[in-house]
Amino acid sequence: MITAAEYKTGGSFALQIPDFDIRKIMDSGQCFRITPNGGNTFTVLSSGRLARLKQENGGTQLLISCSEEDLHRYWWNYFDLSTDYAVILASIDPKDQYLSQAASYGRGIRILRQDLWETIISFLISQNNNIPRIRKSIEALCGRFGKPLEEGYHAFPTPDAIAQAGPDALQGLGLGYRDKYILAMAKRCAGPDGKEWLRSLEQADCREAMSLLTQEYGVGIKVAGCICLFALHHVDAFPIDTHIRQILEKHYPEGFPFDHYQGYSGIIQQYLFYYDLAQK
DNA sequence: TACCAGGTCGCTG
């Protein structure tokens, strides 16, 4: 049983979390608003909240600064801290040397439970793009339309803020041709109807969610898969991008053993993706 | 200079 003990006053908590590495999570390409501050400290932005994390290299102790309510009501779930990743790691076929190596390398990665709307927009931006530029565009979007938070940080903008701003306001953010997808999605998610649509997505199973998402302008199978995996926590979603496609072709010419990882192949996908990214 | 980056759209055969 993992317990959260108050570390000191001022809202800093010390947690003992196995298989948790904030730096690997930051670099795993599933989220774009975790930034390093030096000294093994990181700032995490999500859903209008800000948390600071500190983790020594290789250390099992995690320090998190936020309100007690945010810790229990939000960040605990966001970081998926109730899931036992040791079980997943132990299930990996030891005869699969490539995957064993990838999972060993990526141990500490967790599949986050991110905000649905923020994840939809983030992965619309991600298409045919690279991670530094995705980050830059998202920060520009937040800076222009998001509510100011402490120390110059900004919340992710609401659907209505973007929808009401119109197409011209999306210029100059480095979005390129994706701006029209973002505007269309903001309109889709704005207002009471938009909220209801997002709610229906959250209640759908993976297959239904994929169907609903891919009906929207700019959302293909890959982006929908990322949304299912990184926001809706359908860990059986297995988004195939250029990296994963190359891995499958090179290391699994006979086909990837999806049966062996049925129900959580998305987590395996993330180890593969992170390992491939680190090789380059 | 071309090519690539966590792809998707629209058109063609």
Next chain:
DNA sequence: CAGCGACCTGGT
């Protein structure tokens, strides 16, 4: 319905 070129943009 499968295949294929176009596509914003910033970095090698």
